[in-house]
Amino acid sequence: MIAGLFKFNGGVKPDTHKNESAQTPIRTAPMPARLFVPLRQSARTTARCIVQPGQKVLKGERIGVPDEFLGTAIHAPTSGTVIGVELHTMAHASGLGTRCVIIEADGEDRWIDHHGFDKVDATREDKLAWLRDCGVVGLGGATFPSHIKAGRGTGIDTLVLNGAECEPWITCDDRLMREQPADILAGALILQELVGATRIVVGIEDNKPEAIEAMRAAVKDTDGDITVTAIPSIYPAGGEKQLIRVLTGIEIPHGKLGADFGVQCFNVGTARAVYRAMAFGEPLISRVVTLTGNVEQPGNVDALIGTPVTDLIAQARPKADTNRTLLGGPMMGFELPAQDVPLGKGINCLIACSPSLFPPPPPEMNCIRCGACARACPADLQPFELYWFSRAKNFGKAQEYHLFDCIECGCCAYVCPSHIRLVDYYRFSKSEIWAREREKAAADAARDRFEFRNERQEREKREKAERLAAKAAATKAKLAEEAKAKEGESGADTGAKAGEDDAKAALIKAALERAKQQKAQVQAKNTDNLPPGVEAQIAEAEARRQAELAPEVPAQDTPPDAPEKQ
Numbered sequence: 043m044i045a046g047l048f049k050f051n052g053g054v055k056p057d058t059h060k061n062e063s064a065q066t067p068i069r070t071a072p073m074p075a076r077l078f079v080p081l082r083q084s085a086r087t088t089a090r091c092i093v094q095p096g097q098k099v100l101k102g103e104r105i106g107v108p109d110e111f112l113g114t115a116i117h118a119p120t121s122g123t124v125i126g127v128e129l130h131t132m133a134h135a136s137g138l139g140t141r142c143v144i145i146e147a148d149g150e151d152r153w154i155d156h157h158g159f160d161k162v163d164a165t166r167e168d169k170l171a172w173l174r175d176c177g178v179v180g181l182g183g184a185t186f187p188s189h190i191k192a193g194r195g196t197g198i199d200t201l202v203l204n205g206a207e208c209e210p211w212i213t214c215d216d217r218l219m220r221e222q223p224a225d226i227l228a229g230a231l232i233l234q235e236l237v238g239a240t241r242i243v244v245g246i247e248d249n250k251p252e253a254i255e256a257m258r259a260a261v262k263d264t265d266g267d268i269t270v271t272a273i274p275s276i277y278p279a280g281g282e283k284q285l286i287r288v289l290t291g292i293e294i295p296h297g298k299l300g301a302d303f304g305v306q307c308f309n310v311g312t313a314r315a316v317y318r319a320m321a322f323g324e325p326l327i328s329r330v331v332t333l334t335g336n337v338e339q340p341g342n343v344d345a346l347i348g349t350p351v352t353d354l355i356a357q358a359r360p361k362a363d364t365n366r367t368l369l370g371g372p373m374m375g376f377e378l379p380a381q382d383v384p385l386g387k388g389i390n391c392l393i394a395c396s397p398s399l400f401p402p403p404p405p406e407m408n409c410i411r412c413g414a415c416a417r418a419c420p421a422d423l424q425p426f427e428l429y430w431f432s433r434a435k436n437f438g439k440a441q442e443y444h445l446f447d448c449i450e451c452g453c454c455a456y457v458c459p460s461h462i463r464l465v466d467y468y469r470f471s472k473s474e475i476w477a478r479e480r481e482k483a484a485a486d487a488a489r490d491r492f493e494f495r496n497e498r499q500e501r502e503k504r505e506k507a508e509r510l511a512a513k514a515a516a517t518k519a520k521l522a523e524e525a526k527a528k529e530g531e532s533g534a535d536t537g538a539k540a541g542e543d544d545a546k547a548a549l550i551k552a553a554l555e556r557a558k559q560q561k562a563q564v565q566a567k568n569t570d571n572l573p574p575g576v577e578a579q580i581a582e583a584e585a586r587r588q589a590e591l592a593p594e595v596p597a598q599d600t601p602p603d604a605p606e607k608q
């Protein structure tokens with residue numbers, strides 16, 4: 043069955059340690075007393091909380107809604123009471139906190155009313171929105187929202203179903219394929235329709251013969267073009283690009299995705315979650331997780347999202363010398379920063395570690411430029427160059443050497459004779475670059491805000507000045523108009539007054555004239571018709587009288603304007 047397959051470069055063959063946990067059926071994990079449901083469940087965003095402390099919730103009730111493009115909904119995993127919405131350590135190497143809805147279980151596990159998707163008159167967008175509202179994300183570890191991935195509905199020819207599960211110790215997908223192959227295929231058919239693929243290829247590592255058998259048996263009951271292919275057990279055959287390469291021969295170049303070449307890839311657990319969401323309206327509130335390592339009872343459990351990891355590990359009965367817990371496999375996983383972190387949708391495995399089972403790594407030595415890491419790298423990178431640039435904090439150069447194509451598979455560190463923990467350096471570089479980009483984005487946003495504020499203030503100042511100028515101009519114009527109006531009024535008044543004055547003057551003149559005439563008429567006439575001698579005497583007397591009445595003539599030596607003597 044391997045004939046016709048392709049090979050990817052690099053890869054390693056570590057001990058698989060699959061048998062420890064793959065022998066027993068999936069158990070249902072007991073209900074914890076309290077669930078800490080993280081609002082951050084999809085890869086890059088958190089959901090907006092819609093419940094309050096004290097609120098009663100039912101199983102499957104929505105407690106967080108998608109806020110952004112990459113968001114998905116979050117649901118109560120059981121019925122109970124919300125007793126807080128608080129920061130809680132998240133399952134991440136950083137040990138940082140994330141907001142969690144804390145639900146105290148009432149033990150009744152009562153479901154909210156739910157039903158399958160109503161296909162009548164439903165569009166493709168309706169189906170994608172349904173998946174988003176059911177909180178379905180990729181269960182292979184990346185927790186990328188499935189409705190976004192399935193939303194790429196053009197140009198996809200092949201849907202690859204990833205059942206490779208190549209990391210050592212992890213067996214949750216193996217058990218799921220053995221126990222629920224029909225559900226997985228039903229989900230794959232839904233995804234096939236959404237992406238518009240013409241065929242489905244299921245890739246399973248050949249160290250899982252029971253899973254291959256179960257899936258092939260289930261395919262017989264379907265009508266679709268589905269092929270179940272056993273692939274060589276070479277780590278990391280389950281990496282998306284590596285699996286696509288092995289199954290289809292397509293080499294996805296740096297910076298490209300499978301969808302750019304007509305292939306879309308989904309994990310088998312994701313396909314099952316899609317089926318449950320569409321067929322029954324069940325939101326993603328639980329997942330299968332492998333409990334293994336230094337424990338008495340390894341196996342797989344179906345656990346509610348938000349279950350404290352301590353509760354889960356306790357069920358597997360860790361041995362006395364257990365000293366830490368790994369989240370994920372030993373190649374790509376990391377040590378849990380705290381034991382009480384809650385189960386998230388992307389957690390597929392918890393490994394109890396002991397010093398004998400996982401001895402501490404030998405001290406790092408200098409890189410001897412042997413090139414073993416480059417030969418092992420499935421992403422065709424130059425790990426030792428990335429190491430040097432990361433160590434020197436030359437992040438620009440690290441990016442030039444395709445740091446972000448590194449899938450952190452750990453093959454390079456696994457083969458390094460100098461025991462250099464190469465992946466830690468790459469993670470450090472990536473987190474620094476992201477942090478700087480975040481800082482830059484924040485600084486850009488602050489600068490934009492500052493410039494916007496300045497611009498707004500300038501605009502307001504300008505508008506105010508314009509308003510004042512307009513107001514001043516209006517006032518000036520109004521005053522001018524008023525002055526003009528007044529001027530008109532006063533001109534008319536002056537003319538009328540002048541006319542009135544003239545008339546008055548004429549009247550006065552006439553009156554004076556009349557008075558003069560009357561005076562003249564009333565003057566004595568006893569001098570009329572006198573003899574000439576008498577008249578002469580009278581004239582002489584009159585002249586004397588006038589001379590007596592006339593004012594004194596000032597002396598000749600007195601200046602005309604001299605002050606009068608007192």
Ligand code: SF4
Nearest residue numbers: 409410412413415458
């Ligand atoms: S395998 Fe280790 S020692 Fe060899 S080149 Fe790579 S980093 Fe250097």
Ligand code: SF4
Nearest residue numbers: 419448449451452454
């Ligand atoms: S961890 Fe990165 S650099 Fe190392 S082998 Fe894997 S892909 Fe290559």
